Amino acid sequence: MALLEIANLQVGFDTEAGLVHAVDGVSCRIDKGRTLGLVGESGCGKSVTATSILRLVPSPPGRILGGEIRFNGVDILKLPRQDLPKIRGKDIAMIFQDPMTSLNPVFTIEKQMGEVLRLRFGMDREAARKRSAEMLSTVGIADPVSRLGNYPHELSGGMKQRVMIAMALLTEPQLLIADEPTTALDVTIQAQILELLRDLRTKLGMALLLITHDLHIVRRMADRVCVMTEGHIVEQGPVDQVFGNPQHPYTRKLLAAEPKGRPAAAPAGAPAIGEVRDLKVWYPVKTGLLRRVTDNIKAVDGVSFTVREGHTLGVVGESGSGKTTLGLAFLRLIESEGSIRFEGQDIDSESSSALRPLRRQMQIVFQDPYGSLSPRMSIAEIVGEGLAVHESQRSAEERDAMTVEALQEVGLDPDSRFRYPHEFSGGQRQRVAIARALVLKPKLIVLDEPTSALDMSVQAQIVDLLRDLQQRHKLAYIFISHDLRVIRALADEVLVMKDGHIVEQGAAERLFEAPQQAYTKALMAAAFSLEVVAHGAVKT
Numbered sequence: 001m002a003l004l005e006i007a008n009l010q011v012g013f014d015t016e017a018g019l020v021h022a023v024d025g026v027s028c029r030i031d032k033g034r035t036l037g038l039v040g041e042s043g044c045g046k047s048v049t050a051t052s053i054l055r056l057v058p059s060p061p062g063r064i065l066g067g068e069i070r071f072n073g074v075d076i077l078k079l080p081r082q083d084l085p086k087i088r089g090k091d092i093a094m095i096f097q098d099p100m101t102s103l104n105p106v107f108t109i110e111k112q113m114g115e116v117l118r119l120r121f122g123m124d125r126e127a128a129r130k131r132s133a134e135m136l137s138t139v140g141i142a143d144p145v146s147r148l149g150n151y152p153h154e155l156s157g158g159m160k161q162r163v164m165i166a167m168a169l170l171t172e173p174q175l176l177i178a179d180e181p182t183t184a185l186d187v188t189i190q191a192q193i194l195e196l197l198r199d200l201r202t203k204l205g206m207a208l209l210l211i212t213h214d215l216h217i218v219r220r221m222a223d224r225v226c227v228m229t230e231g232h233i234v235e236q237g238p239v240d241q242v243f244g245n246p247q248h249p250y251t252r253k254l255l256a257a258e259p260k261g262r263p264a265a266a267p268a269g270a271p272a273i274g275e276v277r278d279l280k281v282w283y284p285v286k287t288g289l290l291r292r293v294t295d296n297i298k299a300v301d302g303v304s305f306t307v308r309e310g311h312t313l314g315v316v317g318e319s320g321s322g323k324t325t326l327g328l329a330f331l332r333l334i335e336s337e338g339s340i341r342f343e344g345q346d347i348d349s350e351s352s353s354a355l356r357p358l359r360r361q362m363q364i365v366f367q368d369p370y371g372s373l374s375p376r377m378s379i380a381e382i383v384g385e386g387l388a389v390h391e392s393q394r395s396a397e398e399r400d401a402m403t404v405e406a407l408q409e410v411g412l413d414p415d416s417r418f419r420y421p422h423e424f425s426g427g428q429r430q431r432v433a434i435a436r437a438l439v440l441k442p443k444l445i446v447l448d449e450p451t452s453a454l455d456m457s458v459q460a461q462i463v464d465l466l467r468d469l470q471q472r473h474k475l476a477y478i479f480i481s482h483d484l485r486v487i488r489a490l491a492d493e494v495l496v497m498k499d500g501h502i503v504e505q506g507a508a509e510r511l512f513e514a515p516q517q518a519y520t521k522a523l524m525a526a527a528f529s530l531e532v533v534a535h536g537a538v539k540t
């Protein structure tokens with residue numbers, strides 16, 4: 001039986017240029033206890049379709065222009081507004097993509113989860129606390145009781161997303177809308193969450209609308225799939241049929257789009273650009289009235305590695321393993337202990353002023369292409385900011401020419417430098433971030449999850465771009481990621497981290513073909529089980 005039926009849905013947004021049709025004539029259905037995958041690239045209308053089901057399209061500027069959305073036979077679009085809370089969060093729950101903006105920063109996790117249970121089930125505080133801890137444990141959060149007292153900023157991105165999933169499942173809804181629910185998660189946690197959602201679907205008879213750009217997840221999870229682009233569904237049907245024999249060119253394009261290939265052979269005997277020995281980043285834990293140090297959080301504990309000219313060092317591990325802390329410590333952006341050498345020079349004890357001349361040689365590209373670019377600065381100002389600091393002796397015309405060259409190198413139209421970040425897609429913004437790092441002609445770039453927020457087709461483009469830039473400029477990369485498919489396509493050496501320690505390190509080819517440690521094997525199994533299923537070799 002159909003639980004949800006969408007017929008000829010049309011949603012528009014008022015802009016200065018007129019009405020833009022974000023969703024244009026979408027029709028689909030989800031049967032009880034089944035999973036529908038909705039796939040497509042950013043901007044195709046997936047999330048707008050999902051928010052329309054709960055009538056959460058922001059108005060203004062958004063408007064639902066027509067169509068029907070029938071849930072258990074009732075047209076949600078015709079319900080009085082006062083009746084919507086009876087459905088929202090109870091019969092239909094939604095997991096939003098960005099946990100950073102979905103959780104209230106001024107309330108603890110316990111308060112936010114408890115509010116749901118008190119409003120929906122009238123639970124007292126103790127019962128709500130117990131139920132909340134159980135659900136946090138269910139979604140893979142260790143020591144859930146203590147985590148209830150945390151504020152969102154005290155959790156990693158992956159842990160925030162797990163909290164969001166736990167909150168959505170508290171009411172055991174009939175339909176769960178999951179908008180990119182695993183984008184921010186590690187491969188092992190991703191596998192656990194997908195298994196959890198599948199088990200809950202079976203146990204509760206819950207239907208699932210799964211919105212994602214990761215086709216491997218759709219293959220594993222969904223019964224049916226809708227392929228969406230430019231506000232239209234261009235193909236839909238059973239997963240095996242659509243993926244096994246795609247009819248539409250756009251579907252074929254999506255299926256072919258993923259990071260491919262291997263890094264070009266790195267130059268043998270290349271000089272060391274960076275060397276780290278026994279690096280430690282400890283954060284003291286202070287307790288009691290006198291705030292004495294009683295323990296330390298060992299974010300990075302005794303890590304050593306070398307990165308060479310023209311080589312890529314891949315750093316992998318789960319959220320909280322210390323990957324990003326390691327990158328920031330290497331660049332001397334946070335305090336640390338241990339030896340850090342850059343181009344043969346000890347920099348671990350240098351002052352900020354002494355490090356300044358070296359900054360142009362060691363750059364960073366951050367994970368979030370939306371948050372790492374100032375919305376108040378034009379692209380020319382963003383890319384040229386480093387030039388204003390390190391090339392101040394040059395004329396404005398010379399610096400502008402260098403900005404144009406950097407934008408051309410990353411495949412962007414130089415004329416776009418007069419626009420602002422909000423006028424670009426996620427992939428274009430990440431290209432701007434790479435251009436900002438590249439314009440100073442660095443010798444090393446730390447890339448912190450630069451592809452995790454991007455569509456698979458854009459991921460593939462960025463990987464190809466990074467490979468090309470590395471060969472042209474003999475760049476050294478420290479590439480931090482939890483996506484082992486991307487690491488396999490880029491890295492010459494791999495460093496596997498867990499709880500601040502190196503679990504295993506070595507040549508990428510050896511490590512991917514024959515991992516030695518149990519933790520590395522678990523990461524590989526979680527990452528590539530989806531790929532194995534996708535290619536039909538093994539069914540798990």
